[in-house]
Amino acid sequence: MIDTLSDDLFGAAGPLVITPARFGDSRGWFSESYNQRRLADAGFDVRFVQDNLSFSAQAGTLRGLHYQSPPHAQGKLVGVMTGAIRDVVVDIRDGSASYGHWAAIELSEENGRQLWVPPGFLHGFVTLTGNTRVAYKVTDYYSKEHDGSVAWNDPDLGVDWGVDDPILSDKDAAAPRLKEIAPLFPAGWDGA
Incomplete structure (x- = not known):
């Protein structure tokens, strides 16, 4: 099943919540975490080039807010293998009616939901x-020159992470506010 995130706050090209079917019995359950043909038939036809895994030992570990800018912008399909996260997206498509707006969703091993984060959005989770183990598929390869972060606690964004004193990397702790960086996804940017 594919649904929009936050009742179409971000429009048709915004984040999507994907809930793969689970088939269970007394032994546990089985689920297809990704089936390109099934998703394409549902209108979600995206090509992935790399799979990533992250492990966080402690609750309250915050990773974000991250982006990869054009021409190597990444879309991400995020899911949780073990544990649970509060997953956050922020629209940074310049000229978008929802620029600077954010939304959050809980992803967990129990609910099995996945979040599609299209290019043009900041992404992070706590x-x-x-x-907690998080798996994500991406649409472009990692590019150090195009990789960046925005402050997790940027007051202009006002993201409610549900934590006051998260565990951060040095990079994320030193990230600038969104208004301090040039527009990364200018109006009319089409993702190509």
């Missing part, structure tokens, strides 16, 4: 449990 772990709600220890020993």
Whole structure:
């Protein structure tokens, strides 16, 4: 099942919540975490080039807010293998009616939901449990020259992470506010 995030706040090209079907019995359950043909038939036809995994040992670990700018912008399909996260997206498509708006969703091993984060959005998450493993597929390869962060606590964005004193990397702790960086996804940018 594919649904929009936040009742179409971001429009048709915004983030999507994907909930793969689970088939269970007394042994546990089985689920297809990704089926390109099934998703394409539902209108979600995206090409992925790389799979990534992250592990966070402690609850309250915050990773974000991250982006990769054009021409190597990344879309991400994010899911949780073990544990739970509060996953956050922020629209940074210049000229978008929802520029600077954010939304959050809980992803967990229990609910099995995935979040599609299209290019043009900041992405980050905070772990709600220890020993959390997050898997994500991306649409472009990592590019150090195009990789960046925006401050997780940028007052102009006002993201409610549900934590006051998260565990951060040095890079994320030193990230600038959104208004301090040039427009990364200018009006008319089409993702190509």
